[in-house]
Amino acid sequence: MYNYIEEQFNKVIQQYNPTDVRSLINDSRCNLYYANLDEETGGCTVTNNRCHTIIINDNWEEAYQKFVILHEFSHVKLHKGVNAPFFRSLALDRFISKTEREANEMALRLLLYINKDSLNGLTKYQKLDYLGLPYKFERFLAVEY
Incomplete structure (x- = not known):
């Protein structure tokens, strides 16, 4: 089966x-810029x-910042020319969750790859602990490294 994220x-x-x-x-x-964003916003990407x-909330913990940086980078690579305001303007909110899930999955894959030497032999929850991410991110652990 074709897997766009893996490709x-x-x-x-x-x-x-x-x-x-x-x-x-x-x-x-x-x-990459760090800014004082509202507490709900981890980051965003501006393309011109x-x-x-990529703009990152400098008030968030470093572990989350790394994830958000890779999440935004993943949007750049996976969703060229597409963003949440675009979908909202078309009343297509259902696509927002799909693009967010895809960006989360690729971001986590990248974090696992970058840290693969340190994560060798750990369970998925130990990996999340090492990366400083909550267990709810377990659903994005589609691939083991």
């Missing part, structure tokens, strides 16, 4: 071979003339 993940790994979150963002020529700027 895009493999392209990212082949193209960038990421060893940490910051190097992936730098190598992909995305800009094919230049992607």
Whole structure:
């Protein structure tokens, strides 16, 4: 069965071979800024003339920041030209949850890949503990590394 997320993940790994979150963002020529966002917003991406700027809430814990950075990066790679306000303007809210789930899955795959040496032999819950993420993220652990 065709798996778009896995295909895009493999392209990212082949193209960038990421060893940490910051190097992936730098190598992909995305800009990264930290800002004082409201407590509900982890981050967002602004795209202008094919230049992607990821904005992260500097009040959130570092573990969540890394996940949000990769979540936003995943939107850039998976959902070119598509964003939540676009879907809302068309009254297509059902697609928002699909794109968010896809971005979460790819972000977690990237975190697992980047940390694979440290996660070897751990259970899925131990991996989430190591990454500083809540157990509710277990549903996005589609692949074991």
